[in-house]
Amino acid sequence: MAEAERIIGTPDSPEAGAAEPEKDGEAVTPAEESAERPRGRRRIAVLFAVAALAYAFDLVSKLLVVAKLEHQDSIEILGDWLKLEVIRNPGAAWGIGEAFTIVFTLIAAAVIVVIARLAKKLYSTPWAIALGLLLGGALGNLTDRIFRAPGVFEGAVVDFIAPKNYPVFNLADSAIVCGGILIVILSFRGIDPDGTVHKD
Template identity: 60%
Template structure:
């Protein structure tokens, strides 16, 4: 290209070069996708919650169909049994007779998790909240749809370790999610992926 050609080159012709993306970003002309590390982790939360809920629901359907009104099934001798029972209280049989209270608490927990999901960029937090959400929905489904109904239904429990309270998979998901949240908080990890120092 001659000097004259360079002089009359069209000024709005886009230039290719290593600094072109930087100029575009500085001018705001180029919309660059956010880094995967900064994308919200709502799909992870929903996936974990759906898996926890589905496993809890299927296990309870099997228990009601195959274990209720039958003798307990020994899994690990007398150390672990499967024994169907109905629980009108909270997790691990606590708070009998306060079903409506625990129903309202479950609804509140779900509302808080939905609110937190707006700034959820941490995968471990998404897993923890997904476990809580799936477990809360699992037991809430029992309280809404099982007898006597009207948000006072009894939850199906069936996992019975020796010298321990009887529980279900939703209770396990809630406890694991809660424990993970405590661990993340102890390590200074926030739901938005940032870290704080004490």
Template identity: 60%
Template sequence: MTEAERTIITPDDDTPQRAGEPATGAVPAPATGSDADADAQVRAQAALRRRRRVLVLVGVAAFAYLLDVLSKLWVVHSLEGRAPVHIFGHYLELDALRNAGAAFGMGQGMTIVFTAIAVGVIVVIVRLSRRLYSTPWAIALGLLLGGAFGNLTDRVLRSPGGFQGRVVDFIAPAHFAVFNLADSAITCGGVLIVLLSFRGIDPDGTRHRD
């Protein structure tokens, strides 16, 4: 039988229909059970990936925060009020200082402003974590989160209080500002985010091109 002879004329439509094709105006068949199961499995795997990346973020943040808090406790107990400790001659010293400004001593007298900025950074990171599927982004945001929490703890708990507490700084390179481990975590996280952005990697793991 030829191709033309295999056409079928439907009762409600004079348009020829090839055998095996749905009739004109036919309702598409619903997804089979296997298709629905596959779709559910894909969604479950995506949710699992996101949870794993969030765990990486939280783990990095907790590690950075713990290092910062423990180092500051040691500095206050062992270094504050004493002469600087020389690590590499005059090139690197440990010198306990109280900083009312932002990272690296900038913005003295704007303590409450930087406290609000730290809170804002934490809120943004929490919102980003809802669509986080990239491990490098999880590490970067974890560093930012741990550093922000570290310095925010000083703002809240240290004198003079009232969200204006002075941050403990102690790493003093020659010809550079004195800083702490929270500042280092924030800086490393920021640099990593810039690198990821230049490479076109988004927090959800996709790549974009400008």
């Protein structure tokens, strides 16, 4: 009986250790697990730093163009190819969905919640940057939806970058697109948010 307990291990037996967590098929020691926590916190710090920068640039740019350029003639940067032209957009690109402003507001809020939840499992710096860009961009446009006219949750987004034959956009849109492209690249390379690399 004693020999069986020694082999199997019981909760009261000093030789029975707690099961060690596994990562990528290998056992992770408590020391390695504790070392992972600071790494995870650093990635979260990167995420929120990138988000704060993207949000700040978007907010400041919108304040400037509204104060200086709204109701003025467009400014040519590269002739007809690129102009600064302020518009208020209640919908999506090309003005699509102007009657569904509150839907876009809810989508932006949902994206922010999902990113915040995903941050708990974040151990990849590239993913932290990508999600930070998405978060900052979503916050930038959500701020417009909440605080700008015609009302709360129905506000029109300020767009001002006007390339030729392309919808007018802002820095928040740019951050969202860049974050989305980076996520696609990471997914094709098999890199997960937790740092796991899949090689098919």
